[in-house]
Amino acid sequence: MxxxxxxxxxxxxxxxxxxxxxxxxxxxxxxxxxxxxxxxxxxxxxxxxxVRLGGGLFDVVITSSVVEARCVVTVIDEVQGGCGPVIEDPENGWLYWLVPPGSCARWAWHGHAVCLGAPHTITLPPLSRGVPPGPYWLRPSASDRLVPVGPLRDALARFGPGPAPHAALAARLGIAV
Structure with missing residues (x-):
């Protein structure tokens, strides 16, 4: 010793x-x-x-968690050889895709998703939580990857998971999305 x-x-x-x-x-x-x-x-x-979004950590893309969104996870699994971190929030029916920091600044409006960065925050579930109750890691966080924004946008446009989170987030956060 x-x-x-x-x-x-x-x-x-x-x-x-x-x-x-x-x-x-x-x-x-x-x-x-x-x-x-x-x-x-x-x-x-x-x-x-x-944790605060943006900075050197990550931004987050928020989508519905319906079957079509699961198809997007499968596509990103193939693109990345295992999808980067995704949190499922069953209470709100959303997926939180952790994307590279700064993505929010370059994110153009998307009909099926919203991207948030600083000054917003997100509550990360414990790393050991892989099932409900509460938010859990649908795809666990790995130190070597985040979800790539380009393929994510393309897959979201292709599969169109809805309902879009825009109105619910705008009401909750008091912002236009």
Missing amino acids: TTAAIYTQAEMMRALDESVGAARVPAADMADLAEVIRAFLAVEARSGAR
């Missing part, structure tokens, strides 16, 4: 917080790193975590 200490996630975060100290100010580009780390540790530790 090595002399390195074995920390729990909570102990690790406390040690990191204490090592910075009150007089230290993080670099401007690292200001929210601790927040991001805490969020992902919470997801890994079997509790959901709310």
Whole structure:
């Protein structure tokens, strides 16, 4: 056995917080790193975590979760050799496709999907949740991939999953989509 200490996630975060100290100010580009780390540790530790979209993480495309949307998952499975991360929200009847950050800025209106980025947030289910109740990972998050926007747009146009989430999201978020 090595002399390195074995920390729990909570102990690790406390040690990191204490090592910075009150007089230290993080670099401007690292200001929210601790927040991001805490969020992902919470997801890994079997509790959901709310994370901001955009930045260096991901944006999200929201669609209906009907049978036609499952066909889109199958197409992306083929395109990617296994679809990037997709969350199913059975309560709302939606799929959340995690796409590369910045996708929202380039997303043109689409009749079957809405793309959201900063300043919006999403609650990620625990990594271990692969079935309901509540939102779950239809396709688990993998560190090496997000869902590619081009093939996703094309497949959504081809299969047309509805109803579109535009009106429901506009009402919930108070924005035009």
